[in-house]
Amino acid sequence: MTKKRKGGKHENYEAEQIEELPTKVNGLEKSQDISKDGLLASQPSTKKWKNMAVRSIWTFVMIFGFFAILALGTLWVILLVCVIQTLVYKEVIAIAHVPSKEKKLPWFKTLNWFILPVSLVICNDIFAYMCGFFWGKTPLIKLSPKKTWEGFVGAWICTIIFGFFWSSLLSRWDYIICPAQDLTTTAFSGKLTCAPNPVFIPQRYDLNPWLTSLFRRITFADIRSVGIAPLQWHVLVMACFASLIAPFGGFFASGVKRAFKIKDFGDSIPGHGGITDRMDCQFLMGLFSHMYYQSFIKTSSFTVGSVLEAIISLDTPDQMYLYEKLKQYLISQDLLKEDQD
Numbered sequence: 001m002t003k004k005r006k007g008g009k010h011e012n013y014e015a016e017q018i019e020e021l022p023t024k025v026n027g028l029e030k031s032q033d034i035s036k037d038g039l040l041a042s043q044p045s046t047k048k049w050k051n052m053a054v055r056s057i058w059t060f061v062m063i064f065g066f067f068a069i070l071a072l073g074t075l076w077v078i079l080l081v082c083v084i085q086t087l088v089y090k091e092v093i094a095i096a097h098v099p100s101k102e103k104k105l106p107w108f109k110t111l112n113w114f115i116l117p118v119s120l121v122i123c124n125d126i127f128a129y130m131c132g133f134f135w136g137k138t139p140l141i142k143l144s145p146k147k148t149w150e151g152f153v154g155a156w157i158c159t160i161i162f163g164f165f166w167s168s169l170l171s172r173w174d175y176i177i178c179p180a181q182d183l184t185t186t187a188f189s190g191k192l193t194c195a196p197n198p199v200f201i202p203q204r205y206d207l208n209p210w211l212t213s214l215f216r217r218i219t220f221a222d223i224r225s226v227g228i229a230p231l232q233w234h235v236l237v238m239a240c241f242a243s244l245i246a247p248f249g250g251f252f253a254s255g256v257k258r259a260f261k262i263k264d265f266g267d268s269i270p271g272h273g274g275i276t277d278r279m280d281c282q283f284l285m286g287l288f289s290h291m292y293y294q295s296f297i298k299t300s301s302f303t304v305g306s307v308l309e310a311i312i313s314l315d316t317p318d319q320m321y322l323y324e325k326l327k328q329y330l331i332s333q334d335l336l337k338e339d340q341d
Contacts (some may be wrong), residue, residue: 006299007100013208016019021053045121054135054270055129057074057270058269058270059126061120062269062278066080066118067260070115070187071188072185072186072188073180073183073184073185073186073187073189074180074183074185075183075184077114078183083239084275084279086213086313087266087268087274087275088094088275088279089277096208100206104204107230112170112171112176112177112200113264113289113293115170115176115284116163116166116167116170116235116238116289117222117238117242117285117286117288117289118282118285119166120159120162120163120235120238120239120242120282120285121242121246121282121285123158123159123162123163123166123242123300124155124156124158124159124239124242124243124247124281125155125278125281127151127154127159128147128152128154128155128247129151129160130151130154131148131150131151131153131154132146132147132148132151132154133151135148135150135151135154136148136149136150136151137150139308140152141251143190143254143256143258144250144251144254145262147247147251147337149235152243152247155242155243156239156240156244157192159239159242159341160239160240160243162235162239163235163236163238163239163242164232164235164236164239166235167229167231167232167234167235168202168228168231171202171229171231174191174192174193174194175187175191175192175202176191177194177196178192178194178195179194180192194230197297198230198231199230199231199297201230201231202227202228202229203227203228203229203230204225204226204227205225205226205227205228206224206225207225208224208334210226226278232298234292234296236289238289238292241285241288242281245284246282246285246288247281248284249280249281249282249285250280250281251285252280252282252321253276253277264277265277294327302332
């Protein structure tokens, strides 16, 4: 009988760990709302729909707030990154009281490389929740009890579809694909003009006859070719990363929370938890986007300012040598007379 009781205690270890989750973090008492198997589908109907309503409202608040800040310009985007960084730092420090150092977050010259990775992670998170809410039955990982395989796979498919068409829409907006002239540039300060990166320019693809026939039956239009920008193919890779790899940032964060026996890092966003709970996947996605952009998308471009900056860094003899060579070239092109300095 004694061995049987010990075995029962061993088998119920995970349930005991879940029951121990209520604790006080950031000055607030955390209540436990996870069912025994941890799945959303297993929660009481009233509680489940109430949680969804609160979560949905604040999801739209964050999405529209994000677009508002995006429209205000690069300066406000930088401030947003700094605020998020500060809040994440505060929440992480609050659970362990361990000192750390601030890290600078990278940002790109065009807002496209900021909004696109962020929106892919947001889309994946939304559809993972929705698919898990309605169809989630199979647990994905013990570290995050509410994650299900149905939500994981459903979010992957939806994120790929969303990214393909969302990137096409972004490519048509000069404010997104053109570098900001200065930190005062906003969506309302006038139209930006630039020579777009070739990745944003659609290329024509002729359709096979059977596809043309299929589209004719569906749309009643004779579609023989489509325009697809190279960015849309790149987004397929980024969407797969956002759906299949970036969530491991969330799994790691879940492991940290379980280690400290807390449900969320904070409660700054009703229905979602803290800022850290929403940004855990963004950290991995931001690093991947930077490396992918530098490796496969970035084009080498020189401006007068960058060339002058390089020249100034040269020693005086090298500057004089460059001057003589440039002078000879301009004379050979009939752009400068021989006796003209």
